[in-house]
Amino acid sequence: MRSEFVPLVNASFDFGTHASGYGWCEHNVDDEPTLRKIRTFDQWPKQPVPSVKTLTALLLDRDGEVIAWGHSAHQMWVEHRADRRDKGWRYFHGFKMSLARDDAEPGRYRSMALDDREDDPEELITKFLGCLFRHVLADLQASGYEETDTRWCITVPAIWNEHQKAIMRRCAQRAGFPHEDGRLILAYEPEAAAQHARVTNVMVTDADGQSREVFNVPGRRFIVCDCGGGTVDLTSYQIEPDRSMIEMGSVSGEARGAKYVNKAIEEQVLVPRLGGLALYAKLQEHCPEGIEDLLAAWERAKLNIGVDHNRPVYLPITMALAKKIPPRVKRALAAGQDGVDDAIVITPAEVATAFESVVERICALVSEQLRSLTADAELDHGPTVVLLVGGFAASPYLRQRLIDHVGGEAVVLVPPDPQVAVLAGAVHFACRPATRARRSRRTYGISMCMDFEEGVDLESKRDKDTADGTDRCTDRFAVLVTKGDLVPNGSEVWIDGQPVHGDQTAIRVRFSAARGAVPRYVDDPECEYLGRVKVDRSPVMHLHLNDRGIRVYMKFGETEVKSRVVLQATGEEREHSFDLLTS
Template sequence: MLDCGGGTGDLTAYETDTEGRMVEIGLPLGGPHGAEEINRAFRDEHLLDRFGKLEILQDLAADHPEALLDLTEAFERAKLHFGPHETDPIYLTLPTAIDRRIGATVRKRLARKQNGVTDAIVVTADEARRLFDNVLPDILDLIGEQLKEVENTATATSRAPVVLLVGGFSASSMLQHAVKEHLLGRADVLVPPDPGAAVLYGAAHSAYEPHTWARRSRLTYGTCYCPEFEEGVDPEEYRFTLSTGEVHCKARFSKLVTRGDLVNTDDEAHLPYVPLEGTTRKLTFSLFSSTEPDPRYVTDPGCEYLGKVTVDLKKVMAFALEDRGVTLYMRFGETEIKARAVVRQSGEEAAASLGFLTNY
């Protein structure tokens, strides 16, 4: 699925499993390849060429921002209907504030560059196509990269790939044509009647039936723990000694979920832990994410602190140390990651939400 909106172009791939769920294939791709990049090129390149000086554009932006916005929005509307075989230019009538502001020098420049037209900004068909070149090649590269990954994971029973275009920019005739030409013979391309609204419909459907899909974890998740110190491997500054004389290592990363793992909406990853000291009356789990698949320490590059969960061990202090175990759970099925820690002997539980993480 290619979601092209104003700011970005984002790709993700799914396949249906035997239970009818949508299962994510690989990790999503994306970048700043939305419609706004074309609008930026229109303002910074095309208007600069027509007005002649950067200072003029800056003055218009400072004194008449609404008029400049109106001109850009007029181009925004026109470019959606501009097709690959279009030969007619795009005419954008100058807003009154801009028309009154430009002087004779700019007026002469407009006449020279636009075949005598001075009351509008003219974008020829070739100029419009060049503006689209600011994003279309990047979008096609992303599609090619994602499709290659899909093809590499395909099996004998896999269906032919289908690319669904959604998002406001996907209504663009130029974008639709470019994608169809790029994928000719490799994949079918589908465009809903209203690509912009399709994103909203999909979000609503996902909220009502979250069990119908499974995604890949964007990051590695886990907690900080203190296993035995490994001589020659762990840094000396992480060494510490327990009251029993055992030597352990601080700041180690204990993984619950690895980047790229398939995570169902109702999945709850878990691991067991025990306190190190017999005097420990509360056990705190510091939770971390990492951009790497196999971090060794929570201080490694790419690691980020997310929050903590603390459970009370007072009810199990009479048990042997090894019987004071706590299980840490992390749940990924909603808009926020939820963590909980449960004391196995007493059932004591503590929980925490780790915020709205759009990239989990």
């Protein structure tokens, strides 16, 4: 058994749709979390104002080589229009949201992308993570630490499935992160935010004006609503007597981040005001800085918009952009905006529509979590708390809308630094995860050969050519864990398997998940193939058939599903592959 890796440093990456950043601290096994000194970086090249995050953006040449990344990529893209045309430069931003795969079209990706149009985002993610990794490594080395001293942690949305998490791990490893187990870990974004809130001891004020602890009180339940640039993730927790956390209810979330409000403004206001999709695309090509200025003006205005907003928002049209707008479009613009043709005028109703296209669904998701969480809650532990974090949590509109929506059902808390909560919490997670148990996201199982049941099993599944002469049914779905089961962190479930045929030199086991009810077979329509466990049995072929059985162990209580395989006869752990990238 390999010894556990003990780092000198824990470094975390908050890989976001809009922006990304990192933090790190020295590792001390017996440290007090409140005394950890987390170091961040807020002096990114070309950034407009100091921030712990830089843009999740890349500027590539025609050969796919990185010219610039972060804020530098955006600035060079805007300022070097000729190089785009002459040198084939390409700019990418928002590519994290391209990671939602469309099962109906293998190898393709759903149009959740925000600004890029790439079918496969893996190369972009790998390149960006590589740039960020090298930057952090230089920071660590300047403080006397090396890559081999470090445990690395990357945050992922809680709604990411096993395949998407496996892609993130593969991208990170290709970018330079370590391959060894325990040296690179993934953390759910809401869970990281919860850790940050607990360490900083965020308080809630009762109706009588008294401040009370929330996140370290045994029995207390709370919801983390992580609203970032691309996704909204919701996870519920309860504090245990030992002050650890367990998940309550099911994880929920959608592609409903702040960038989708911007997208709504662009699609519902800017595109029609500027002559339609075809002309808008031409303006983006021939006057990108003008379009960028409009979007930047909206981004600034958005920060001060609340639910009671009742004034138009004016986005000035630069002189350069005005020269590119055809006269007919200018006339139509003025006619529709009470004579104003030097700005895009967004009415209060249009502002509300854009926000509600995202916020209404966020409120509904919070209500769903509240219903499941408060069904059997203890009243003496105080009101349920909704912890609102992420970059979008800074929006006055979202804050007030959510407060109004939950009414007296819950208390909405926003920490002083909502955009840093996930980043800092991921460092605490890497130091010492506080979650003792998690809910299984789905019903998971593996393929097994079982006794054939006459009149029940399909004849096409009958296997007569078995070593013991017994008819077996192939492809049966053997349940490992059921959706909603509370699985302790570090615990394993296991299932035994014997070779059916005497000449089997390898065992390939399908790993699957049920979409609804538990299926009978792993290839049923309601069963989703996730990957496979493969075990080479050639080293044990000299043993008696009954001694070649294996026991497959699976862990479901951590961020990623993990496996190990042992030989039943000796308890010896066998080398195997667990591939979640083949679905």
